[in-house]
Amino acid sequence: MRRLKRKQGTNWFLTFVLILGCLTVLFPLYMTVIIAFKNPSEMTNDVAGALAPPSNWSFDNFAEAMKVTNFWSALANSLFISGITIVLSVLIHSIAGYVIGRNMRRKKGYKLVYFYIVSGMFVPFAILMMPLVKETAQIGLANPIGVILLYLVFYMPMNVMLYSGYLKNIPLAMEEAAEIDGASTWKTYWTVIFPMMKPMHATVAVLTALGTWNDVMTPLVIMSGSENTTLPLAQLNFQTQFGTNYNLAFASYLLSLIPILIFYVVCQKQIIGGVANGAVKG
Amino acid sequence: MKSGRRLSSKSRTYLGMLIPVVILFFAFNTLPLIIGAFYSFTNYRGYGSWDFVGLRNYFDLFTDSRVWNSYLFTFKYAIVGTILVNVISLLMGLALNSKIRFKSTLRGIYFVPNILGGLIVGYIFSFIFTYIIPAVGETFNIEWIQNSILADERFAWIGVLIVGVWQAVAMNTIIYISGLQTIPEDVYEASRIDGAGKFLTFRKITLPLLMPFISINLVLSTKNMLMVFDQIMSLTKGGPAQSTESISYLIYRNGMDGGQFGFQSANAVIFFILIVTISVIQMRMTGKKEEQL
Known part of the structure; x- marks a missing residue:
């Protein structure tokens, strides 16, 4: 068997094709970087004008873009919204997933709740959008807190499904042992179950992070009345005001891409693993 | 006790x-x-007073050409997009799971489009479509690419499609790769010993065992593509001449600012029912294929 496997060595042709194919991913990024560093006067009307490296690498565009888009405030809002959403998702959705997952095979009511929540996956934002704008405005939630609450609801179907599915891997005996020792259900959950769901926490965190960080629609309609923006929203506002200065625009795009790219480079394994894990378990 | x-x-x-x-x-x-469904039976504009109008909004939907256009565009986009995304990402998955060098680096690079936001990706591609490609056309005297694809009523949807597919392939490829990894090597081994060629092995072994993942990917990508919004917002804003106006975008545009709260709520209800129906049908169909194993 070993020998059979070894017979077909590295497929260099395919490797070459795949490396070449990376251009489809890297070219738009390369272009973004190049234009972001250029001076508007260097942007001539031919291909070289846009794609040749700048004569001198200047950070002026970035400084200007930061000022115009109020970058730090948008970044802070994005970090706040995504960060709190991730933490609360892991805490709250795991509890819901646990309670539902442990009871749904024995009790009909819990099974009903499971299907009720999971079916939320098929509700498009378009139908909730208009009523939600009214609802959040009425109760004073037309702000980042409101967006966080909505995310907690929007990601609940997927996350509850993932958590309750993962629970099958955790034997009931674990909880029973803790309960015989006199621990309450609440305490058992936090000391025994929650730590054991760690791989699923990573998956949920990654999927929720990718979804919330890049989301435009929810903050756009919910926070439209307030001064707050998120990174994607800042780009949208920027575009309507200063869309014609491409160098400034691309500096701004690049700025808003950098945080997630850094996150990706640092946690690439966890991110790809998390996405794959979500699909397999889901 | x-x-x-x-x-x-x-x-x-x-x-x-x-x-x-x-x-x-x-x-x-x-x-x-519930509130949305309720308002779909009214003539509410988003402000002011309103009356019940029964099913009139629903009848009006069927005669509204702008609504029809948005459904035509959205479904054209979603059907072609889902097919393209799944064919490409299945091929990518097979390629990235075969005996190649730099495997994890390549997988890492091909996943990048998925982590970038649709809005900004749209802005970047908008520049490519509007300036880079026409400039290339001019340099090499290729006439049909000298004008921006996004400015052409007939082809603008293809521009949106390219961007949507570019992003969606990244996600689906990872799911196919994880699916391919669940197939044990000895199944291939056995089929090789039985003398099955590459194509036969793919059809008889890989494809059936991959069915659950194809099912997930089909449902996911159809749903995401039907809800297309960010790319429209950054690439075309529904234009030119409303040729790329997606259902979500139309509901947003006219429901939020256009004074059509009630009417677009009816539109959203229909849209919701369609999404549920399509997802259920897809899961039934692919579910049946799984059972045949």
Whole structure:
């Protein structure tokens, strides 16, 4: 068997094709970087004008873009919204997933709740959008807190499904042992179950992070009345005001891409693993 | 008696944990859904007074050419997109799972489009379509690419499609790769010993065992593509001449600012029913294929 496997060595042709194919991913990024560093006067009307490296690498565009888009405030809002959403998702959705997952095979009511929540996956934002704008405005939630609450609801179907599915891997005996020792259900959950769901926490965190960080629609309609923006929203506002200065625009795009790219480079394994894990378990 | 009380305290804890979550879900998912459905029977403009109009909004939907256009565009986009995304990402998955060098680096690079936001990706591609490609056309005298694809009523949707596919392939490829990794090597080994060629092995072994993942990917990508919004917002804003106006975008545009709260709510209700129906049909169909194994 070993020998059979070894017979077909590295497929260099395919490797070459795949490396070449990376251009489809890297070219738009390369272009973004190049234009972001250029001076508007260097942007001539031919291909070289846009794609040749700048004569001198200047950070002026970035400084200007930061000022115009109020970058730090948008970044802070994005970090706040995504960060709190991730933490609360892991805490709250795991509890819901646990309670539902442990009871749904024995009790009909819990099974009903499971299907009720999971079916939320098929509700498009378009139908909730208009009523939600009214609802959040009425109760004073037309702000980042409101967006966080909505995310907690929007990601609940997927996350509850993932958590309750993962629970099958955790034997009931674990909880029973803790309960015989006199621990309450609440305490058992936090000391025994929650730590054991760690791989699923990573998956949920990654999927929720990718979804919330890049989301435009929810903050756009919910926070439209307030001064707050998120990174994607800042780009949208920027575009309507200063869309014609491409160098400034691309500096701004690049700025808003950098945080997630850094996150990706640092946690690439966890991110790809998390996405794959979500699909397999889901 | 004692054990009975303990059990009830346990279920009380369970309920105490679950009920707040269900209330939250109800408040921001089910309630707005009901409110939306309610307003779909009114002539509410988003402000001011309103009256019940019965099913008139629903009848009007069928005669509104702008609504029809948005459905035509969205479905054309979603069908072609889903097919392209799944064919490309299945091929990518097979390639990235075969005996190649730099495997993890390549997988890492090909996943990048998925982590970037649709809005900004749209802006970047908008520049490519509007300036880079026409400039290339001019340099090499290729006439048909000298004008921006996004400015052409007939082809603008293809521009949106390219961007949508570019992003979606990244995600689906990873799912196909993880699916391919669940197929044990000895199944291939056995088929090789039986003398099956590459194509036969793919059709008889890989494809059936991959069915659950094809199912997930089909449902996911159809749903995401039907809900297309960000790319429209950054690439075309529905234009030119409303040729790329997606359903979500139309509901947003006219429902939020256009004074069509009631009418677009009816549109959203139909859209919701369609999405549920399509997802259920897809899961049934692919589910049946799984059983045949």
